[in-house]
Amino acid sequence: MSYEPDWNVLTQTCPSRTSLARIANKWTAMIVIVLGKGRTRFRDLRHAVEGISGKVLTETLRDLERDGLVARHVFAEVPPRVEYELTDLGRTLYGPLSAIGQWAEAHIAEVLDARESYDRQR
Amino acid sequence: MSYEPDWNVLTQTCPSRTSLARIANKWTAMIVIVLGKGRTRFRDLRHAVEGISGKVLTETLRDLERDGLVARHVFAEVPPRVEYELTDLGRTLYGPLSAIGQWAEAHIAEVLDARESYDRQR
DNA sequence: CTGTATCCCATGCGATACTG
């Protein structure tokens, strides 16, 4: 009922494309996959998503918070503790994004074979 | 049976992450969504994915071809005609990626509301 | 029409230093 068939990510000016650009992103996918398992503090998120820099983690979390996908919980402690979790809206994205992650893991052997065969032919 | 539980996109050096980086991308998503509807020639793809430049379309298609997701068919005509279509492997990705596109379209209203509310508070 | 080759600006992203 809230679906608006006029919205089309293939249309250049459709707002939905700005949302697509944010969610169709490797860091977003990995962060949402981790948060899908439960509320996580910044430090643990940084370790779970191997190789992500603090800067990018902060920036991506801010963007996700702005889009209403992630909630931020700050505890007035020293040293500070901040936890992140998916909102109701963010949870509806967990399925689709974890499917992408699982696809990458399930088919990487075929992809590697394809790359080798492609590169061999030139 | 071809699933290898040791592969984990969250691990920095896992090859599956290189595949995730390729598929968790807005251009890849839009191209696969269009190709999911059937074999398409270059020109039509360029028009369907509004706003994509020829350079980026070519590069993305090459990468997808290299990963075994897209097949390229060249016709010896003048002017030349080249058609692209999803491979069997690429077709297994259509579901997950179109789900991402549909999510963006279905929830953009909520996302826009969240952005407005976030921006208003600062 | 389907590319390829350049040029060049914008953005992504890591590293480092610093603050509350």
Next chain:
DNA sequence: CAGTATCGCATGGGATACAG
């Protein structure tokens, strides 16, 4: 610990010109 600020390299990606 969880940021913010800054720097600078790498990549993304548009525009244009040109080739087959």
